[in-house]
Every structure is written in C-alpha cells, then in structure tokens.
Amino acid sequence: MASGGEQKVVLITGCSSGIGLRIAVLLARDELKRYHVIATMRDLRKKDRLVEAAGDTYEKTLTLLSLDVCSDDSVRQCIDSVKDRHIDILINNAGVGLLGPVESISMDDMKKVFETNFFGTVRVIKEVMPDMKKRRAGHIIVMSSVMGLQGVVFNDVYTASKFAIEGFCESMAVQLLKFNVKLSLIEPGPVHTEFETKMMEEVAKMEYPGADADTVRYFKDVYIPSSIDIFEALGQTPEDIAKCTKKVIESSRPRFRNLTNSLYTPIVAMKYADETGGLSVHTFYNLLFNFGSLMHITMSILKCLTCSCLRRRTISPD
Ligand SMILES: NC(=O)C1=CN([C@@H]2O[C@H](COP(=O)(O)OP(=O)(O)OC[C@H]3O[C@@H](n4cnc5c(N)ncnc54)[C@H](OP(=O)(O)O)[C@@H]3O)[C@@H](O)[C@H]2O)C=CC1
Ligand SMILES: CC1=C(/C=C/C(C)=C/C=C/C(C)=C/C=O)C(C)(C)CCC1
Secondary structure, three states, rough: OOOOOOOEEEEOOOOOOOOHHHHHHHHOOOOOOOOOEEEOOOOOOOOOHHHHHHHEOOOOOOEEOOOOOOOOHHHHHHOOOHHHHHHOEEEEEEOOOOOOOOOOOOOOHHHHHHHHHHHHHHHHHHHHHHHHHHOOOOOEEEEEEHHOOOOOOOOOHHHHHHHHHHHHHHHHHHHHHOOEEEEEEEEEOOOHHHHHHHHHHHHHHOOOOOHHHHHHHHHHHHHHHHHHHHHHHOOOOOOHHHHHHHHHHHHOOOOOOEEHHHHHHHHHHHHOOOOHHHHHHHHHHHHHHHHHHHHHHHHHHHHHHHHOOHHHHHOOOO
C-alpha cells in the first residue's frame, strides 16, 4: 500500500455512497497526487459505484478496505492492515439517519443510531488516535451536521447522536491540541444523498404505531412537506461537502467547526443570541406550524439574512 514520499494517507469510513464516496474520489483525483486514500465500507459488495467513480485512480491513489464502524474486530483488523498503522488523516463519515415520532421508534432502532453515529465514530478514533498522538501529527475529521448544533423536530434521536459527537469532539480537541493532532467537525445542512432517499422510503413504509393521530398528522402533513422544501431550497451536493472537506484538510490552520451551508448561519446564530433557548424553540415552532405554507418565502428571507459577514463564518465549496 502506497504511503511513501509526501503522500498523506487518508482513511475514510462509509464510502459506498454519498459524501464519503465523493470525498474519497476527490482526494484520490488530486492533481498533485498528495493523497493515498483508503476508502472503507462495511460491505465490499457495494464497491462498484466507488470503483467506477474512482476511474484510473483505483488501486493507485485509492485502495479499498472493509470496515464496519459498529464492530471492534472489523475496525482493529482494518487499521492493522494499514502499513505501519500510519494514518495521517482520518475522516469519520459513516452515519445513519432516523426520522419520525419518538413514540413509534423502538429503543433498539434508537440504539442502532447511537451505535453507528456516536460509538462508531468513537471506536474508529480510539483505534487511530494513539498512533497520531505518538507521532505528534495527524488530523481527525468528523462528519457532524447542523443537527449537531441545533435540534430539529422529529429528528430527535439523530440530532441527539450528533450532539453527542459534538460534545465528545469539543472535549477531545483540547487534549489533542497538546499532541499537535488537529480535530475538525464538518457541519452540513441538508445534502442530496441516499441519506435523504432512505429516510423518505422509511417514512412511506411506516405506520407509526404508538403515536397518536395528531402527532402523525404533524409529522406527515406538516414536517415532511416543509422538510422537502428545505432540501429543495438549501440542499447541497455531496461534491460540495467533499470540496469543503478538502479545504479543511488543506488549511494551514483548520477551524474546529465548519458549517458548509451559509443559509444555516442565522439558525445557529439564533441559538447563541438567546441563551434561554426560547428564541430558537419559538422560531422553529412558528416556522413549522404557523408559516409552514409560507416556507418558500421563509427560505428567501433566510437567503437575504445570509449577508457576507455571516457567510465568512462558513466554509464554502468554491
Ligand atoms: N445527507 C445529509 O443531509 C447529511 C448527512 N450528514 C452526515 O454525513 C454522513 C454521510 O451521510 P450521506 O453520505 O449523506 O448518506 P449515505 O446514506 O449516502 O452514506 C452513509 C454511509 O455510511 C455507511 N455506513 C452506515 N453504517 C455503517 C457502518 N456500521 N459501518 C460503516 N459504514 C456504515 C453507509 O454504508 P452502507 O451502504 O453499507 O449502508 C454509507 O456508505 C453521515 O454521518 C450523515 O449523518 C450530515 C449532514 C447532512
Ligand atoms: C430548518 C427548519 C426545518 C427543517 C430542517 C431540516 C429538514 C434539516 C435537515 C438537515 C439534515 C438532513 C441534516 C443531516 O444531518 C423545519 C423543521 C422543517 C422547519 C423549521 C426550519
């Protein structure tokens, strides 16, 4: 496995689709060949899309390994098979969504989300970080979300898993700084990937047992249409997120937090503008229940609010 010269070894989790696949391909195609990408996925039978997108970089600047973030053995075997266990940049991307009224979601399904999004990320960091600390070098990237900063109705458990990872990283970053290991969170808003399609398919199938009729109605007839509007108005592409991630990796002084979508800056700003939390809760309530039908207009207002001073706080793909 190539890790010589100035080439940086980048290991990415969850590369069978979406953001992980795009980051892997973008870095493997780097014109200066600065990266050797180890693209990992839990099921190598899903490799075709990545292999096709990687084109002639496959088995040159991009190699494939199997890694399931939910398995101790899989993570250890994968990292052990990397030459000298040397990873310069670790990109924790693997994640799953979960949507719907909490009353209708089983505890097992909730635990699976935490097992992947929180413990999965921690498991991989725990395996890779000690070598980085020893070498006094390395960069850990974590694919968080705007939902790691601001709760979104009916995304309660997914949001909680991303808040958990934000808290973990906020704490780790201080210690890692002492070892010259960098840690950066990427915080995308909605991105058009299978994440969105998988969740919509689930919603179409689900009966929502345990949830009362009003709650199901608010979810299906109020939240879902607004969410579709938001995806349409604010959605980024996985390529956008890959470009933002590459910028963070290549920055001489990478930021800890990196929102990718400037249209979300006002939402996050609101949280810090009122420490009681009332402003966020009531604004979200009004947006959803009182101005739901005006969501398109709301989106335009959000766009206007995103002046250049707010834009500076995000990382743009260009
Ligand atoms: N799309 C969006 O709107 C946003 C997504 N994010 C985050 O971005 C990340 C990538 O999501 P996205 O590309 O959108 O969605 P996708 O569903 O396209 O990709 C998720 C990837 O994670 C993998 N994965 C799931 N479970 C495991 C596991 N146990 N071990 C290894 N890999 C696993 C999936 O593999 P498999 O094919 O085997 O299931 C897949 O490759 C996630 O962390 C998500 O939370 C953040 C903000 C917004
Ligand atoms: C902003 C906003 C909404 C929805 C936000 C959505 C749908 C965000 C999706 C983010 C994703 C998918 C992140 C993944 O990690 C509502 C509640 C409809 C109305 C109030 C304002």
